[in-house]
Amino acid sequence: MQLQENAPLAPLTTFRLGGPARYFVEANSAAEVQQAVAFAESKSLPLFVLGGGSNLVVSDSGWPGLVLKVSIPGIDRRSAEEDGKVVFDVGGGESWDRFVSHAVMAHCAGVECLSGIPGSVGGTPVQNVGAYGQEVSQTIASVEVFDRKDSQVRELRREACGFSYRSSIFNTSERGRFIILRVAYALTPGGEAHLEYADLKRHFEGREARPNLAETREAVRYIRARKGMLIVPGDPDCQSAGSFFKNPVLSEPQHEDLNKRAAAKGFSVPSYPALEKSRKISAAWLVEKSGFARGYGFGHVGISSKHALAIVNRGGATAAEVLALKDQIQQRVEEIWAVRLEPEPVMVGF
Numbered sequence: 001m002q003l004q005e006n007a008p009l010a011p012l013t014t015f016r017l018g019g020p021a022r023y024f025v026e027a028n029s030a031a032e033v034q035q036a037v038a039f040a041e042s043k044s045l046p047l048f049v050l051g052g053g054s055n056l057v058v059s060d061s062g063w064p065g066l067v068l069k070v071s072i073p074g075i076d077r078r079s080a081e082e083d084g085k086v087v088f089d090v091g092g093g094e095s096w097d098r099f100v101s102h103a104v105m106a107h108c109a110g111v112e113c114l115s116g117i118p119g120s121v122g123g124t125p126v127q128n129v130g131a132y133g134q135e136v137s138q139t140i141a142s143v144e145v146f147d148r149k150d151s152q153v154r155e156l157r158r159e160a161c162g163f164s165y166r167s168s169i170f171n172t173s174e175r176g177r178f179i180i181l182r183v184a185y186a187l188t189p190g191g192e193a194h195l196e197y198a199d200l201k202r203h204f205e206g207r208e209a210r211p212n213l214a215e216t217r218e219a220v221r222y223i224r225a226r227k228g229m230l231i232v233p234g235d236p237d238c239q240s241a242g243s244f245f246k247n248p249v250l251s252e253p254q255h256e257d258l259n260k261r262a263a264a265k266g267f268s269v270p271s272y273p274a275l276e277k278s279r280k281i282s283a284a285w286l287v288e289k290s291g292f293a294r295g296y297g298f299g300h301v302g303i304s305s306k307h308a309l310a311i312v313n314r315g316g317a318t319a320a321e322v323l324a325l326k327d328q329i330q331q332r333v334e335e336i337w338a339v340r341l342e343p344e345p346v347m348v349g350f
């Protein structure tokens, strides 16, 4: 185990800000994960598990304990199961987008719309990563975890993971308990691309032949790049944690109230059906219609010039500045629309 002290965390995150880790270690196997956990416990250090650092705001003082970066590699294809799926067992430390590319090249459908999302494979079950009409919960068969409760490695079937919109047991009821070692995705060999999302349909409008998986992947990456939602070196709009706020899910009465407020201003609110008589509202719309246009802010921190939902580090930003802008947006949105926006990124060391 190669232990580092006072290791800078900012370069390990897409936001590129925040302080150092008191201790830092990288684990390439389940055994190394176990060793690192034992070290943290022996010294009573708080433990933070790091993946690709693409969904984090690290505080300016950093992390006072051990940061354990999961770097377990490997993409293994298992033979087809009875229901005709192909299962890929993927190490938690693999790049998510590399795995998507691998699956698409193998003509296996199920994750093509999740192309271009940064971060690690191990990070995907945590907030049930989703985009362009797909979520990983639709294809995850099981998750192999190290259980900190009894130091055992175990397999959690999909049903045990409690997946819903941007949520799972890993970021709610069992937060901090499981370290994700490997994820098994069941994909459809020879399956068609999922083309339900409006942006994607528009992209292929007028085309007769149905786009294949590779074309769909390229289209998703193209659309994401135009929104600053693809990490493109040198693009200042992608020094962020992606969407900073979740799309709020409102009950019917809340939705009616929002519609009334919008109608009084001559607007109609974009919304989508969600589970159990509720509606999902576009957080980007609420942010923009509260006076925070794309490109807002002139200092170190602002809003992406390509997407109202991304707070960006324009260079030299501090976590305190990011949180100040977050508070400002939350307050204004709540004052005008009576809706509380919830941040999506994980706050580390606050």
Ligand SMILES: Cc1cc2nc3c(=O)[nH]c(=O)nc-3n(C[C@H](O)[C@H](O)[C@H](O)COP(=O)(O)OP(=O)(O)OC[C@H]3O[C@@H](n4cnc5c(N)ncnc54)[C@H](O)[C@@H]3O)c2cc1C
Residues within 6 Å of the ligand: 014, 048, 049, 050, 051, 052, 053, 054, 055, 056, 070, 092, 117, 118, 119, 120, 121, 122, 123, 124, 126, 127, 128, 129, 130, 131, 170, 178, 179, 180, 181, 228, 229, 230, 231, 238, 240, 241, 242, 243, 346
């Ligand atoms: C430009 C951009 C675009 C994005 N677009 C999307 C999008 O379209 N859809 C979407 O859902 N998200 C999106 N995100 C957010 C982010 O990429 C995903 O949430 C990603 O899955 C986070 O994975 P990560 O490995 O970077 O996790 P990290 O940011 O390192 O960690 C996030 C959380 O997961 C935990 N974690 C990470 N790895 C493990 C592990 N092995 N075991 C246990 N816990 C772990 C961490 O402790 C932390 O709580 C975007 C981010 C950026 C910067």
